[in-house]
Amino acid sequence: MPDFFEDNTADQNAIEQQLDFLREIDQLKSVIRKSPLIDQSRKENSAEHSWHLAMYALILKDRSENPINVDRVIKMLLIHDIVEIDAGDHPIHETTENSLQEEAELNAAERIFGLLPTVQGEELKALWHEFEAAESDDAVFAKSLDRLQPLIHNIATDGGTWVEGNVSHEQVTQRYGSVIVAGSKALWHHVKSLVAQYFQSK
Amino acid sequence: MPDFFEDNTADQNAIEQQLDFLREIDQLKSVIRKSPLIDQSRKENSAEHSWHLAMYALILKDRSENPINVDRVIKMLLIHDIVEIDAGDHPIHETTENSLQEEAELNAAERIFGLLPTVQGEELKALWHEFEAAESDDAVFAKSLDRLQPLIHNIATDGGTWVEGNVSHEQVTQRYGSVIVAGSKALWHHVKSLVAQYFQSK
Ligand SMILES: [Ca+2]
Numbered sequence: 001m002p003d004f005f006e007d008n009t010a011d012q013n014a015i016e017q018q019l020d021f022l023r024e025i026d027q028l029k030s031v032i033r034k035s036p037l038i039d040q041s042r043k044e045n046s047a048e049h050s051w052h053l054a055m056y057a058l059i060l061k062d063r064s065e066n067p068i069n070v071d072r073v074i075k076m077l078l079i080h081d082i083v084e085i086d087a088g089d090h091p092i093h094e095t096t097e098n099s100l101q102e103e104a105e106l107n108a109a110e111r112i113f114g115l116l117p118t119v120q121g122e123e124l125k126a127l128w129h130e131f132e133a134a135e136s137d138d139a140v141f142a143k144s145l146d147r148l149q150p151l152i153h154n155i156a157t158d159g160g161t162w163v164e165g166n167v168s169h170e171q172v173t174q175r176y177g178s179v180i181v182a183g184s185k186a187l188w189h190h191v192k193s194l195v196a197q198y199f200q201s202k
Numbered sequence: 203m204p205d206f207f208e209d210n211t212a213d214q215n216a217i218e219q220q221l222d223f224l225r226e227i228d229q230l231k232s233v234i235r236k237s238p239l240i241d242q243s244r245k246e247n248s249a250e251h252s253w254h255l256a257m258y259a260l261i262l263k264d265r266s267e268n269p270i271n272v273d274r275v276i277k278m279l280l281i282h283d284i285v286e287i288d289a290g291d292h293p294i295h296e297t298t299e300n301s302l303q304e305e306a307e308l309n310a311a312e313r314i315f316g317l318l319p320t321v322q323g324e325e326l327k328a329l330w331h332e333f334e335a336a337e338s339d340d341a342v343f344a345k346s347l348d349r350l351q352p353l354i355h356n357i358a359t360d361g362g363t364w365v366e367g368n369v370s371h372e373q374v375t376q377r378y379g380s381v382i383v384a385g386s387k388a389l390w391h392h393v394k395s396l397v398a399q400y401f402q403s404k
Contacts, residue, residue: 015392026240029250038228048231051253071273190217
């Protein structure tokens with residue numbers, strides 16, 4: 001009997017840690033990105049962006065250059081921006097001190113994933129590090145989708161953040177193309193002509 | 203050579219259908235739910251809600267009453283509200299004509315998943331139907347999380363939609379408890395005491 005009650009209490013404590021984490025990450029809905037929604041009614045937040053990217057993975061899974069585990073890619077994309085709750089969103093056209101940003105994100109990962117029961121927190125932190133390192137096939141594909149989605153939004157909104165940032169065709173090819181093509185030659189082949197059409201229309 | 207070009211064109215057409223779908227579902231970010239964010243700054247939208255539920259599944263997967271495939275549960279939750287783009291969100295405390303609502307959702311599923319290449323669209327439509335039917339273990343757990351998350355938000359915001367709707371302790375037990383307990387006795391055991399505490403404090 002005492003064992004039963006002890007286990008039960010441990011279990012209830014673990015559930016409370018898990019719910020704490022799930023309450024904490026609600027704040028990702030208030031981290032505002034530079035990218036517009038396609039209807040241009042407002043800027044996108046990082047929580048709905050993460051949902052959209054998970055959908056990109058689900059829909060485009062067969063376009064990956066290398067064999068991937070789509071379930072891992074989806075999980076990676078669901079958690080990839082959670083550190084922004086503490087460290088903020090840093091768009092690719094911004095020039096921040098990289099080492100400071102990196103340190104802020106590392107601390108954020110420790111704190112936020114640290115809310116979870118230890119083993120679970122460590123697993124998710126490892127998955128986030130894998131995404132950041134961008135070396136595994138799963139991470140390379142996840143990164144390419146993270147670059148593809150804002151490109152699609154910029155084209156759909158007559159330039160979006162490219163207009164504000166005065167970004168050139170060449171810069172789009174460098175900053176987006178290089179990452180997208182690593183994950184999927186087929187997707188880059190497709191969208192590079194959409195990019196070319198956009199810049200020709202300017 | 204002609205075969206190569208034909209296949210390539212078919213591929214590019216399929217990518218364009220997939221991107222069309224991914225652009226279309228951007229509208230889920232503008233479907234506003236009744237539930238508040240935990241910081242009460244605004245109401246939640248259905249896209250960020252879907253992200254949050256996918257995170258609930260990832261974090262709480264071991265709490266399911268029956269063995270589940272968490273990867274299927276995550277996919278189900280990612281797509282479960284997409285029909286709301288056409289059919290709107292209908293909270294559980296609302297009394298709408300059920301058959302009209304059901305028809306609107308069926309039409310929405312046909313139209314929106316119909317944007318995808320046929321096989322892929324049919325697969326996702328089947329997954330959405332499975333969620334709606336709430337019979338498989340995966341769907342029962344997904345449904346229980348869809349009920350758990352707004353309950354957590356209501357408790358964290360001093361009643362949330364329960365205050366507006368004048369919802370009683372008994373009604374919470376009926377409308378939320380019955381669905382949550384089917385997916386996870388452990389989770390309902392935990393949150394029913396949070397619910398009791400909330401209603402005692404009124
Ligand atoms: Ca719903």
